[in-house]
Amino acid sequence: MGDYQRDLVLQLPFLILPIGFWLLPPLPASYLRKLWLTFIVVTLGAALLSTGNYLAHFEQINELYLHSKVMPTEPDHIRFSLIITLAIAAGAGLLVHGSLKGTARVGLITALVALALYQHMLAVRSGLITFYFLGGVVCLWLIIQRKKYRQAAAVAVGLILLPVISYICFPTFRNKSTNTKEDVGRVENTASANNYSLVGRVYSYKVALKVIQDNLWVGVGKADIADEMATRYQQEFPTIQAASYIQPHNQYLYSTVAFGVVGLLLFIIGFYYAGLCIWPRYAPLLLAQYLIVTLSFLVEYTLETQIGLAFALFFLLLALEGSKPIATQESEWRPA
Structure with a gap:
């Protein structure tokens, strides 16, 4: 809450x-x-x-x-x-x-x-x-x-x-x-995610995709993103320390993890509608x-x-x- x-x-x-x-x-x-x-x-x-x-x-x-x-x-x-x-x-x-x-x-x-x-x-x-x-x-x-x-x-x-x-x-x-x-x-070296920001982002994308595969349509909800990501980090990339777990550094991936494909489509339509409606x-x-x-x-x-x-x-x-x-x-x- x-x-x-x-x-x-x-x-x-x-x-x-x-x-x-x-x-x-x-x-x-x-x-x-x-x-x-x-x-x-x-x-x-x-x-x-x-x-x-x-x-x-x-x-x-x-x-x-x-x-x-x-x-x-x-x-x-x-x-x-x-x-x-x-x-x-x-x-x-x-x-x-x-x-x-x-x-x-x-x-x-x-x-x-x-x-x-x-x-x-x-x-x-x-x-x-x-x-x-x-x-x-x-x-x-x-x-x-x-x-x-x-x-x-x-x-x-x-x-x-x-x-x-x-x-x-x-x-x-x-x-x-x-x-x-x-x-x-250093992207290929998983442990580098503990010290290098760019590497950390790449692995946040990989973890996010794993979470999305199991929660494709409606996601896990915003409040549970951190817990779900942490679980997947531990399973897929155990060499990455807990202090280096980060949420998906991509707004589209973040929205899909939180709300699924349905939520992503609603977000895209809602956010870009203003620009599309005044075209051309x-x-x-x-x-x-x-x-x-x-x-x-x-x-x-x-x-x-x-x-x-x-x-x-x-x-x-x-x-x-x-x-x-x-x-x-x-x-x-x-x-x-």
Whole structure:
């Protein structure tokens, strides 16, 4: 019952936030633009504070990256890296649609360059994957939709040069690359799950699939996931210590373990319905957030933490706000 009550509180934003946004009248484009700009500025401020802390503890933090750890951030480093990717996507959208002019435009470009460099200095795999995936989507969009081949080539060159420059300039990026290679090389050694985060995730997937095989249609229930996973860990991988047992680091697997195939289908329909129902209206920020969150689902149970759920849901709803029908036609782009 305690687990149920905690989970009920955790999931309440799925009810309260959509109702709150639904009750709002359609916000003017200028309000939406200011909200997204505020988000970018706050994200940049947090990145600068994190950078200052990194420079103050340079050697210690560089060493952390060799042990599957990263520099301290607020919120946690995984969600913060996703926030940075979304801030870059939002800023790029505002630039493409000419939402800012003069000095403000130059300032936004500078902020986006700084955030892109910080993303590589932070060197969190989730953030880098979402950053490069969205970059690839932009290239395809420029080629297929806009027929702007030079711009697509410029973006592609930037995506190639950034990791090269980062590897040369940022010890954190180099150390994270070394740590990742070491992690990948130890996947076959089951006992490595006790010390290596990437290996631990791989075995959490294997254990989750075993649990799903025995509880295919309706799952085991959220409150029993930890016990069921622990039982399977002991049976299948006895060399992994109890302290290293982790729940499946994949939102889709997590939902299937908890609620079975039936629950997974209901989750997918419910979560992606908002994006599907406005198709094919133009909503690049909504698409960007859906892509970011979906990629995070593949390596994290994003919606099972307050900050993960808040990040995913709030910015989906903010992007949907720009797609609300309005009484009068606006000359400027409604960020959507």
